[in-house]
Structure formats: structure tokens, C-alpha cells
Amino acid sequence: MCDDELIPPRADLTEKQWLRADAPLARDLADRWGPQALTLHRRTLLGGAAAGAALAVLPFGGRQATAAQGVAKFPFPDGPNQKGEFAVLVTGDAGTGGEEQLAVTEAARRVCRDEGISLAVGLGDNIYENGPESDHDSEFRTKFETPNTGIDVPWLMVLGNHDCSGLIPGSGGDPSRGDREVSYAASSPRWYMPSRYYNVTLPSSEGQGAGDDPVVEFFALDTNPVASTVAQISPHYRWDGPYMRAQRQWLDAALSASRARWKVVLGHHPYLNNGKHGSAGSYDGFVIGHYTSGIHLKELYEEVVCGRADLILSGHDHTLQVLEPTTRTAGTRQIVCGAAAKSGDGKAHFDHPAAWENFSDVGFMVLKVSERAMTVDTYTVDVPARTAHLAHTTTTSTAVAGRSSVG
Numbered sequence: 531m532c533d534d535e536l537i538p539p540r541a542d543l544t545e546k547q548w549l550r551a552d553a554p555l556a557r558d559l560a561d562r563w564g565p566q567a568l569t570l571h572r573r574t575l576l577g578g579a580a581a582g583a584a585l586a587v588l589p590f591g592g593r594q595a596t597a598a599q600g601v602a603k604f605p606f607p608d609g610p611n612q613k614g615e616f617a618v619l620v621t622g623d624a625g626t627g628g629e630e631q632l633a634v635t636e637a638a639r640r641v642c643r644d645e646g647i648s649l650a651v652g653l654g655d656n657i658y659e660n661g662p663e664s665d666h667d668s669e670f671r672t673k674f675e676t677p678n679t680g681i682d683v684p685w686l687m688v689l690g691n692h693d694c695s696g697l698i699p700g701s702g703g704d705p706s707r708g709d710r711e712v713s714y715a716a717s718s719p720r721w722y723m724p725s726r727y728y729n730v731t732l733p734s735s736e737g738q739g740a741g742d743d744p745v746v747e748f749f750a751l752d753t754n755p756v757a758s759t760v761a762q763i764s765p766h767y768r769w770d771g772p773y774m775r776a777q778r779q780w781l782d783a784a785l786s787a788s789r790a791r792w793k794v795v796l797g798h799h800p801y802l803n804n805g806k807h808g809s810a811g812s813y814d815g816f817v818i819g820h821y822t823s824g825i826h827l828k829e830l831y832e833e834v835v836c837g838r839a840d841l842i843l844s845g846h847d848h849t850l851q852v853l854e855p856t857t858r859t860a861g862t863r864q865i866v867c868g869a870a871a872k873s874g875d876g877k878a879h880f881d882h883p884a885a886w887e888n889f890s891d892v893g894f895m896v897l898k899v900s901e902r903a904m905t906v907d908t909y910t911v912d913v914p915a916r917t918a919h920l921a922h923t924t925t926t927s928t929a930v931a932g933r934s935s936v937g
């Protein structure tokens with residue numbers, strides 16, 4: 531939820547219950563989004579049915595949409611750049627198509643060239659306000675392809691609440707809409723989302739020589755069913771339903787199986803967050819219910835991720851935060867990077883230990899990994915000048931399992 535979004539009147543109502551209980555809100559939606567807003571639910575249901583036809587059976591009994599193969603994709607890097615690193619552009623909450631997004635991408639393009647990036651990450655809220663209406667929606671062009679022209683690398687895309695919203699923008703109340711973003715991967719050279727959650731290694735396992743382990747592995751999550759501002763109606767996407775059970779089982783097994791030097795979890799909603807939305811378990815001040823508070827996402831992060839991944843990269847809050855690894859996180863560092871098109875409200879709302887944080891500017895980060903070290907560079911962007919400023923650098927030399935020095 532953003533400054534221009536709506537705060538639910540109470541936790542865990544469904545979208546229909548919410549609107550029935552709040553007639554002024556329903557009128558406001560019609561005013562803001564046009565009379566079609568209140569008929570959107572029918573389109574949502576139809577879209578969900580169509581996407582459901584593309585569901586595939588996965589290991590562990592889970593079901594996900596999977597992308598068909600079509601367009602030639604930009605290749606994954608098979609080796610480090612001239613500096614001996616894999617450099618990765620990190621952006622979040624980018625999909626407005628507005629001036630701020632264009633300024634950030636123009637500034638980032640120059641940094642990407644200088645740093646030799648070979649991969650990019652989009653941490654969700656890829657298509658504001660309600661995600662795409664189809665897998666060929668023109669918003670993919672105006673809010674992703676055109677702004678990111680020239681950053682011609684694979685983009686690991688993560689689903690955000692705006693990508694999975696039904697009637698109420700940002701509610702996350704209709705996860706099935708995210709299937710359109712999975713399907714879109716077949717049409718784009720840069721958009722990479724083979725399924726709603728997935729993992730990627732660098733160098734790819736195909737490029738490994740015998741005995742070589744990957745330098746870094748990314749684990750992209752779909753956090754939306756357990757961090758929505760409304761209750762999930764579909765039994766499939768309930769907090770205790772088959773989808774979240776399968777995702778947890780997959781993540782646990784994938785982290786255990788990983789031989790990568792560095793492990794990075796990508797999830798739109800943060801575990802810890804000093805911005806106004808707060809942390810999992812108490813999102814937006816809610817501490818009750820199964821959805822609005824994010825209590826079950828907190829469980830997932832604490833029980834499966836903390837102490838096993840070096841980084842959690844999240845968006846959702848439109849801020850830039852490099853939080854410190856602590857005993858609570860079992861050495862995992864939370865990073866919030868959701869300011870690629872919108873900025874925060876200018877102040878910290880919580881006091882989790884931070885190496886650096888910014889609540890006022892738009893910007894992005896560059897993650898650089900080698901066998902020796904993992905570095906996160908944070909850039910703020912001057913929107914009128916469309917220029918980036920390196921605001922902070924943090925380097926870690928020891929992976930989470932044996933972390934001993936953080937600088």
C-alpha cells in the first residue's frame with residue numbers, strides 16, 4: 531500500500547465484504563478508476579479462469595502457471611565481468627510508467643554500463659495499479675519494456691501486491707492475476723518469470739565445470755497470498771492452502787540443496803522494515819488475522835530463510851534500507867529497495883538496526899558478488915537531472931553460515 535492507496539478498515543475482510551462495509555470507499559473507487567472499477571471483479575474472475583487453464587503440476591504437489599517458450603531471451607551470464615564480479619541491478623516497485631521511473635531507469639542505464647551488470651531484479655509491483663489485464667497488455671510496454679530499453683539482460687521478476695490485485699488496487703486479493711506476468715515471459719527478451727516462484731544460479735548450472743559451485747543463487751518468492759490486505763477467497767491461495775504449503779516445501783528443499791557461495795531471497799514484502807508499512811507480523815499496524823498482518827510470512831522468513839540466506843531483497847516500502855544482520859535474523863541481512871518510481875514519507879517509523887537508510891529519495895541498488903565478497907551499492911536519483919548518486923556501500927566477506935565480518 532502506498533500514499534495513494536487505501537488502508538483497510540479492519541483486518542482480513544474479503545474485497546467484497548470490505549466494499550459492502552464501506553460504501554464511501556466503493557464510491558471513491560468508482561470516482562478514481564471510473565465506473566468500470568466496480569465491474570472489474572467479473573473481468574478478474576474471467577481472467578483467473580483463463581489463467582487457471584494454464585496451471586501446471588509441480589513437484590511437491592504444488593500448482594503454478596509456467597511460461598511457454600517463445601521469444602529469444604537475453605542470455606544469463608556464464609562468467610564474471612572484467613572486475614571479476616557478477617553485477618546485478620536491483621529495482622523495486624517500478625511499474626508506474628511515470629517520470630520518476632523514467633529518471634531512475636535512465637540514471638541506472640549509465641551505472642549498469644559502468645558496472646558491467648549482467649542481470650537485473652524487479653522486486654514486484656511491476657505493473658501498477660492492478661497488474662496487467664492480459665498477458666499482452668500494453669502496460670508491459672509502457673511500464674517495463676520502454677523504460678528499461680538498453681538494460682538488455684535477464685530481469686528476475688517477482689510478483690507484488692499490485693500485480694495480484696482484484697477490485698481494490700494493491701489489495702493482493704486475487705493472486706491468479708499474477709499468472710499473466712508468468713505468461714508474459716514468453717513474449718519478452720528480458721522479463722524472466724518461469725513460474726510464480728523459482729530459483730536461478732550464476733553461473734548457471736549448465737555452465738559449471740565438474741566440481742564448480744555457483745557463485746550466487748537467487749530464490750524468488752511469491753509473498754502475496756500471506757501478505758494481502760484482504761482475505762484470500764480461493765482455497766488454493768489460502769494462508770494454509772496447497773499453494774503456500776508447496777512454496778514453503780520447495781524453498782526449504784532448494785535452500786538445503788543449494789551449493790552456491792551466496793544465497794539471496796527475493797520477496798516483495800519485507801521481513802523487517804523501518805518504513806511506514808512496518809515488518810511482517812505487524813504490517814500497517816495490524817497484529818491479528820491470517821493475512822493483513824503478514825504473520826505467516828513472518829513465520830516463513832523466520833523458520834525457513836533466516837540463517838540460511840545471506841540477503842532478503844524486498845520492495846513494497848518505497849524506501850532504500852540496508853538493515854544490519856542481527857541475532858534475530860540469524861545473520862541474514864534484510865534490504866528494502868522499493869523506490870524505483872515512488873519515494874517514502876521522509877522518516878523512519880521503526881528502529882531496526884540499519885547500516886544506512888533513506889526515506890525520501892527514489893533510487894536503486896547494484897549487488898556485486900564474487901567468490902571473495904558480496905557488495906551492495908545504493909544509489910539515489912536526482913529526478914530532474916536524471917542522474918544517480920552513490921550514497922552507500924556495504925561489503926560482506928563471509929557467507930551467512932560462517933559470518934564473521936560485516937563492514
Ligand SMILES: [Fe+2]
Pocket residue numbers: 531623655690691692798845846847
Ligand atoms: Fe507493494
